[in-house]
Amino acid sequence: MNEFIRQFLIESREQIEQATADLLAMEETPDDKGRLDNAFRAFHTLKGGAGIVDFTAMAEAVHAAEDALSDARSGARAITPVLIGDCLRCLDQLAQWLDATERTGDLPKDAEAEARAIVARFARSAGETSAALPGSRPAPEKWAEKLREQYATLGAKARTAIRYTPDADCFYQGLDPLARIAALPGLLAVNVEPASSWLPLDTLDPFACNLVLFALTTSSRSEVIASMGEAVNQCDIDGSLDEKRLDGELLAPAAREVLAEQLLLLGETRAHGAPGRVASAGIVAANVLRNAGLPAAANRIAGALETALAGSEPRYLKEAIETVLGKESLPEVVAPASPATDQQMTRQTLRIDAARIDAIVNLTGELTVAKNSIGHVAKLAQEGGHPLASVLKDRYATLDRLVSELQRSVVEMRVVPLRTVFERFPRMLRELSADLGKPARLVVEGGETEADKAVVEMLFEPLLHVIRNALDHGVESGSTRAARHKPAIATIHMRAGREGEHVLVEVSDDGGGVDVARIRQVALERNLVDAAILAAMSEDEVIDMIFEPGFSTAKEVTGLSGRGVGMDAVRTAVRRLAGEVRVESRAAEGTTVRFTLPYSVMMTRVMIVDAGEQTFGIPLDAVVETLRIDVDSIAPIGGAHAIVLRNRTIPLVTLAGALGLPREERTTAEATIVVTKINGHHGALRVDRIGERMEVMLKPLDGLLGGMRGLAGSTLLGDGSVLLILDLAEVFQ
Amino acid sequence: MTVRLAQDGTIELEGVCPIEDAEALQRYLIADPQAGVDWRSCAAAHAALVQILLAARSVPRGPPASDFLRAHIEPLLRSRGGVNHPGDRPALK
Numbered sequence: 105m106n107e108f109i110r111q112f113l114i115e116s117r118e119q120i121e122q123a124t125a126d127l128l129a130m131e132e133t134p135d136d137k138g139r140l141d142n143a144f145r146a147f148h149t150l151k152g153g154a155g156i157v158d159f160t161a162m163a164e165a166v167h168a169a170e171d172a173l174s175d176a177r178s179g180a181r182a183i184t185p186v187l188i189g190d191c192l193r194c195l196d197q198l199a200q201w202l203d204a205t206e207r208t209g210d211l212p213k214d215a216e217a218e219a220r221a222i223v224a225r226f227a228r229s230a231g232e233t234s235a236a237l238p239g240s241r242p243a244p245e246k247w248a249e250k251l252r253e254q255y256a257t258l259g260a261k262a263r264t265a266i267r268y269t270p271d272a273d274c275f276y277q278g279l280d281p282l283a284r285i286a287a288l289p290g291l292l293a294v295n296v297e298p299a300s301s302w303l304p305l306d307t308l309d310p311f312a313c314n315l316v317l318f319a320l321t322t323s324s325r326s327e328v329i330a331s332m333g334e335a336v337n338q339c340d341i342d343g344s345l346d347e348k349r350l351d352g353e354l355l356a357p358a359a360r361e362v363l364a365e366q367l368l369l370l371g372e373t374r375a376h377g378a379p380g381r382v383a384s385a386g387i388v389a390a391n392v393l394r395n396a397g398l399p400a401a402a403n404r405i406a407g408a409l410e411t412a413l414a415g416s417e418p419r420y421l422k423e424a425i426e427t428v429l430g431k432e433s434l435p436e437v438v439a440p441a442s443p444a445t446d447q448q449m450t451r452q453t454l455r456i457d458a459a460r461i462d463a464i465v466n467l468t469g470e471l472t473v474a475k476n477s478i479g480h481v482a483k484l485a486q487e488g489g490h491p492l493a494s495v496l497k498d499r500y501a502t503l504d505r506l507v508s509e510l511q512r513s514v515v516e517m518r519v520v521p522l523r524t525v526f527e528r529f530p531r532m533l534r535e536l537s538a539d540l541g542k543p544a545r546l547v548v549e550g551g552e553t554e555a556d557k558a559v560v561e562m563l564f565e566p567l568l569h570v571i572r573n574a575l576d577h578g579v580e581s582g583s584t585r586a587a588r589h590k591p592a593i594a595t596i597h598m599r600a601g602r603e604g605e606h607v608l609v610e611v612s613d614d615g616g617g618v619d620v621a622r623i624r625q626v627a628l629e630r631n632l633v634d635a636a637i638l639a640a641m642s643e644d645e646v647i648d649m650i651f652e653p654g655f656s657t658a659k660e661v662t663g664l665s666g667r668g669v670g671m672d673a674v675r676t677a678v679r680r681l682a683g684e685v686r687v688e689s690r691a692a693e694g695t696t697v698r699f700t701l702p703y704s705v706m707m708t709r710v711m712i713v714d715a716g717e718q719t720f721g722i723p724l725d726a727v728v729e730t731l732r733i734d735v736d737s738i739a740p741i742g743g744a745h746a747i748v749l750r751n752r753t754i755p756l757v758t759l760a761g762a763l764g765l766p767r768e769e770r771t772t773a774e775a776t777i778v779v780t781k782i783n784g785h786h787g788a789l790r791v792d793r794i795g796e797r798m799e800v801m802l803k804p805l806d807g808l809l810g811g812m813r814g815l816a817g818s819t820l821l822g823d824g825s826v827l828l829i830l831d832l833a834e835v836f837q
Numbered sequence: 838m839t840v841r842l843a844q845d846g847t848i849e850l851e852g853v854c855p856i857e858d859a860e861a862l863q864r865y866l867i868a869d870p871q872a873g874v875d876w877r878s879c880a881a882a883h884a885a886l887v888q889i890l891l892a893a894r895s896v897p898r899g900p901p902a903s904d905f906l907r908a909h910i911e912p913l914l915r916s917r918g919g920v921n922h923p924g925d926r927p928a929l930k
Contacts, residue, residue, distance in 0.1 A: 275856055275885055282884035286905040294909035302892045306867050310859040315888055 105209040112157045119146045120195050127188050128530045134183040144173040161215035165222040169194045172226050186229045194222050224326040248342035255293045262320040264328050267340040272312045284335050290322030358535040359392050370422045382418045389425050395541040401428050456517050464513045474503045515704045522600045523551035525564050542579050543593045550600035555607040556704045566674040570611045570697045578615030578695045612696035618647050618689035647687050651675040708802040712795030716765025721829040728779045735775050756788040762835050787836045850879040859885035866893045876901045
């Protein structure tokens, strides 16, 4: 990749972030001229960048947005959600182009069509004065129905209907409405009617336009918009004749994603609970379309669902959803469905504060000095007669300090503010909120909190699931909220903060809380837990079951979620980085999902223990205390063991046994116990010996050991041997 | 002038008829509501002229020289028209 393009990618991404933030702020405070100016400048800079690298399609697309914002600055155009939505979509497209460029090393070749679509969208919204939500659209209008009947013989060829009511004085403006209609691509039929009934010829003003022009064309809505130019302001354009393609065009990416998910769900209908899945997929798809202002498409889905259920043939529903999405556009749907993941994978550059680099340069200088001084010690050792031990110890101390500092500095270079991931959410929430028809706002706090790049990037998917869940299940319907005296617009808080070596991230909503009874019911239905155990479980424990694998599948059947990925995936992702996630819920007040994550994934403090003649490391943050107890005080409970510690019964696991290692049958009166706390649960681990504590760089296991239960990773010890670090949560399971 | 009165009283539309012709066309039609209009040489007509033809319920003798007028406007004028040119003949293709 050439240097120009590399620089262009970095700068464009920054401008996109900037512009996104400004646009979203504009939506909150449309009067904020400063934000508008900023957004305009960002688009202007983006256009300049596209020009430098000769990316014409991007320049065109950005130019359209820039023009629209320029009109907004001059007051010629109102700042509506449509305008902001169009600008944001334009930025989405740019981000996809940038990702493609980063992947291939070259500018995308086939961007013109996408650029044209963006330009057409701005041309269309220029004509819309109403502040309708993006993607929404009135039902097919009477005039269009009538027109369709009138020209019924044209059948399916007629994709778009146009009603053009020119201003009465349009002739004076040099306009010829008929020429406009004649110029429409794919014109099939024309009708001309008087706007108000014809006057006798002798009283008619020949220069006042009294015409309403109707037309049917084979072109798409966007082509019509492009062709009508500024006259689009006087046009009603009805594309319901062309619903198949148009629905797909009008759906927001998030809605398309949801529909695509339903297709995936329907693909696995041979599994148990198929009718439930089909019903759920159909209802979700219909709701998405209804909320997107496509009632006709929603009704078609509902009809297909009935047919599918009646004949146990999910294929009908599948086909109906595919038709809405437009089969040919399916791969497209799948691809941008995970633009963020894509970004994570491709974004390999880090911008590092120059001061951090300087600190490392200084450190290497000091390390050189330390190295030289050790050379000096070696020389002294050669000559003999010196008290080497103390000099070596001294030099070691210096080297130790420097290496630690170097390590910390290197770790800090990988540190990025959480803002980088948080910034994507206001945007997502906006779309989700529109798709689900639940107004909501996102309040982000603590974006400046820093964490390792790996942690920050990993967070995106889990946070997305959590926010989606919050909006989908947490936030109540408008009427319920009103009944509970809650504001109509739901608030979702996203907070981050540093706590010691941990980074805390919280997502809380002001919705209805987790439906505990429902979880109990679903857990029973799915046989996730024994009824007796379930009855004894505390509310928190029940809520925690949403993280169980298998629970998410249940959610789809009960229609709790439209997503195929559940909370178990969230917990797995978080745990992979030695983090933890918990849910707190208060009925009718809201839900909080709390992530506890390591600040850095690289350094882990471990305690060394011996078991079964092998040495293992235990993450020190899971260790509460170590103690020696009388062997007799270990009580057998069923097939397991437990100890009583300060009036609390704690399950006991013998480490060697749990790992399938030979048990050392020493006849000791005392047992060495490590008391741990994982996910809020205490556990006792019986080991043979407790060793030192040390700080290690934890490497995740890969290859053959990768899938091994009970192991979190490995590290190299000072003597070159490998130390396996235990995953205590798995050991205790 | 692209609108003119022929010797037999027929109003002829010729070539590309601009908006200015609307007034002349209206004048001719007011003067003789029965006058026929011939637009066989008409390559394009401004909406203002079509408006006059519609208001006058006139069905010009065609077909016009423009594909658009022939395919889309002529049928409209026919379906609405009441006043035919006395010597109107079936359209020659």
